[in-house]
Amino acid sequence: MNLNLFDTPAQPETNLLPYDGIVNDYGIIFDNDTAHQYYQKLLHDIAWQHDTAVIFGKHITTARKVAWHGHTDFDYHYSGSVRTALPWTEDLLALKTIVETHLARISPTSFNSCLLNLYENGHQGMGWHSDDEACLGKNTIIASLSFGATRKFAFRHKQSKQKVELLLEQGQLLVMRGGTQTYWHHAIMKSTRITQPRINLTFRTMLT
Ligand SMILES: O=C(O)CCC(=O)C(=O)O
Numbered sequence: 769m770n771l772n773l774f775d776t777p778a779q780p781e782t783n784l785l786p787y788d789g790i791v792n793d794y795g796i797i798f799d800n801d802t803a804h805q806y807y808q809k810l811l812h813d814i815a816w817q818h819d820t821a822v823i824f825g826k827h828i829t830t831a832r833k834v835a836w837h838g839h840t841d842f843d844y845h846y847s848g849s850v851r852t853a854l855p856w857t858e859d860l861l862a863l864k865t866i867v868e869t870h871l872a873r874i875s876p877t878s879f880n881s882c883l884l885n886l887y888e889n890g891h892q893g894m895g896w897h898s899d900d901e902a903c904l905g906k907n908t909i910i911a912s913l914s915f916g917a918t919r920k921f922a923f924r925h926k927q928s929k930q931k932v933e934l935l936l937e938q939g940q941l942l943v944m945r946g947g948t949q950t951y952w953h954h955a956i957m958k959s960t961r962i963t964q965p966r967i968n969l970t971f972r973t974m975l976t
């Protein structure tokens with residue numbers, strides 16, 4: 769038997785949601801050293817910045833930091849403002865290809881952008897939301913790749929309020945597709961016990 773020791777026995781064919789959407793867990797797709805190297809490089813090389821948004825008419829600055837990379841030949845209308853993506857870095861392009869290769873059998877996709885989030889520690893999270901902006905279109909595929917501290921990720925159905933929770937670890941690939949953004953919210957839960965940073969990359973396809 770050919771066992772990859774760093775591979776968790778993930779079953780990407782399994783749908784983690786009971787209804788109204790599809791979430792596939794591809795498990796940890798990198799060995800420890802490779803994942804750690806990507807983590808360090810992203811931490812230092814990305815031009816991390818606090819995000820600003822307008823919520824209930826108030827200008828707010830997020831605690832977490834973000835970066836937005838992608839094909840630079842068009843602007844993205846996202847979260848009420850027009851954003852221009854920074855160009856792909858060598859690492860982000862390599863990661864995009866690796867992610868697309870993993871997805872090829874079950875949900876073949878070519879992503880054109882990546883939203884990066886940096887959570888300094890467990891005091892920083894992301895509240896309940898869905899990535900349902902018009903520019904993503906219906907039934908969009910979003911691939912999420914995590915590095916650094918393990919954090920709890922949760923889904924909550926918009927009507928039934930049923931919850932599905934899982935931990936996202938360094939090197940873990942998760943895919944949201946089907947009706948997930950239409951029918952479910954998701955969030956990164958806060959936990960004061962967590963003192964280390966976490967980086968999350970969500971590869972997306974913006975309609976052009
Ligand atoms: O950090 C995560 O795992 C989730 C990020 C997320 O939901 C988003 O960027 O929309």
Ligand SMILES: [Fe+2]
Nearest residue numbers: 897898899954
């Ligand atoms: Fe999200």
